[in-house]
Amino acid sequence: xxxxxxxxxxxxxxxxxxxxxxxxxxxxxxxxxxxxxxxxxxxxxxxxxxxxxxxxxxxxxxxxxxxxxxxxxxxxxxxxxxxxxxxxxxxxxxxxxxxxxxxxxxxxxxxxxxxxxxxxxxxxxxxxxxxxxxxxxxxxxxxxxxxxxxxxxxxxxxxxxxxxxxxxxxxxxxxxxxxxxxxxxxxxxxxxxxxxxxxxxxxxxxxxxxxxxxxxxxxxxxxxxxxxxxxxxxxxxxxxxxxxxxxxxxxxxxxxxxxxxxxxxxxxxxxxxxxxxxxxxxxxxxxxxxxxxxxxxxxxxxxxxxxxx
Numbered sequence: 001x002x003x004x005x006x007x008x009x010x011x012x013x014x015x016x017x018x019x020x021x022x023x024x025x026x027x028x029x030x031x032x033x034x035x036x037x038x039x040x041x042x043x044x045x046x047x048x049x050x051x052x053x054x055x056x057x058x059x060x061x062x063x064x065x066x067x068x069x070x071x072x073x074x075x076x077x078x079x080x081x082x083x084x085x086x087x088x089x090x091x092x093x094x095x096x097x098x099x100x101x102x103x104x105x106x107x108x109x110x111x112x113x114x115x116x117x118x119x120x121x122x123x124x125x126x127x128x129x130x131x132x133x134x135x136x137x138x139x140x141x142x143x144x145x146x147x148x149x150x151x152x153x154x155x156x157x158x159x160x161x162x163x164x165x166x167x168x169x170x171x172x173x174x175x176x177x178x179x180x181x182x183x184x185x186x187x188x189x190x191x192x193x194x195x196x197x198x199x200x201x202x203x204x205x206x207x208x209x210x211x212x213x214x215x216x217x218x219x220x221x222x223x224x225x226x227x228x229x230x231x232x233x234x235x236x237x238x239x240x241x242x243x244x245x246x247x248x249x250x251x252x253x254x255x256x257x258x259x260x261x262x263x264x265x266x267x268x269x270x271x272x273x274x275x276x277x278x279x280x281x282x283x284x285x286x287x288x289x290x291x292x293x294x295x296x297x298x299x300x301x302x303x304x305x306x307x308x309x
Contacts, residue, residue: 015170019221019290021183021211022167025063027112028084028178030095030128030161031104033066034073037164039136041066046101053104060113063213065130067161070149076101082128083107085115086181087214089236093128093179096121129156129196130163130176138169148173151189156196171210180235181213203233218253219243221290222266226257229264229295256298267293 031050038044041054041064054064067080081104082095094117098104112118131149135142145162152175153160166174171185175192177199184195187208198205206227211220219240232238241263243255251270256263271289 016289017171017185017208017210018224019211019217020168020171020185021181021213021215021220022063023214023216024061025181025213026085026087027060027062027115028082028086028181029057029062029064029107029109029112030067030080030082030084030130030163031064032068032074032076032079032081034068034075035066037066037134037136041164048101049105050101053107053109057109057112060109062109062113065166066164067130070131070133070146070153070160070162081107081120082178083112083118083120084128084179084181085112086179086212087115089239091179091181092123093126094118094120094123127159127199128178129160129199130166130178131160132164132166132172132174132176133162134165137165138172140169140172141165141174144173147189148175148187148192152192152196155193159196168210174210175208176213182235183210183213184208185210198233202235204235206233215240216243216253218251218268218270218290219255221268221292222253222255222257225266225268225292225295226259226264230259230262232259234260252293263298264295265298266295269293 044051057064077100078097079101080095080097082093084093085091107120108118129152131145131152132141133145133149149160149162166176168174168185173187175184175187175195176182182199182204185208187195195205195208204227206224209224211224223238223240227233227238237260239258241256241258243253246252246254253268255266257266268290271291
């Protein structure tokens with residue numbers, strides 16, 4: 001466990017949030033488990049077949065999260081399970097209560113990994129708010145995440161779950177909004193309602209926005225810069241059309257970003273910094289920063305290759 005010595009106000013806010021959402025999560029499998037949660041899921045000692053299902057899901061690139069209610073940690077069975085797909089405009093969630101862990105074997109993990117229904121149940125119209133409270137992974141997440149989870153649960157009791165590590169301990173308290181895979185960091189109990197209410201309206205709050213899961217960090221940064229420039233905050237009105245690297249030295253990425261009928265050419269540069277977190281411990285995930293090099297309107301139909309000519 002990472003032991004932190006942050007002050008009462010949490011992290012000092014020096015590290016930029018944008019471009020820090022997990023890059024590899026598009027498909028999600030959420031399994032109710034009251035804990036205790038080990039520091040890493042592969043260390044979990046549970047009766048079969050749960051352990052093997054978790055391993056098989058992760059082998060297929062599915063992001064597995066253990067979840068529990070903030071106040072009432074029931075011991076399965078039954079257990080609530082959700083499957084979600086967060087990529088593109090057609091994000092979705094489906095879920096139901098299973099009679100026991102053995103029913104996890106019925107899930108079609110290959111289908112979920114490809115963005116299709118794993119035959120878990122009907123799609124649900126609601127949204128889920130996952131708060132990282134994984135104390136054995138990071139004390140920050142427990143100390144800052146649990147008050148956030150309780151506060152949100154008071155307002156959105158059916159949507160809020162505590163969850164295992166989501167990445168970016170130094171950005172605690174972390175909130176993940178599904179099905180769209182939106183990552184938020186440094187969310188306080190007082191500001192939580194604003195973020196959750198905005199998500200209910202289909203909007204993004206840039207102040208706490210880390211990015212959308214499943215996109216490479218530079219493209220998350222490009223999306224952020226366009227939103228900041230244009231004020232476009234609806235989830236689906238800004239998207240990256242295409243991107244390519246420009247140099248073999250300091251990583252520079254050029255992207256074409258669509259924003260509500262307009263197109264922008266965005267160039268971002270990855271800047272490596274040897275920084276430590278405010279707890280005094282190394283923060284390897286914080287080594288990469290993205291600097292805006294250029295942002296300009298792009299002509300309709302213009303390709304990346306043409307924009308460089």
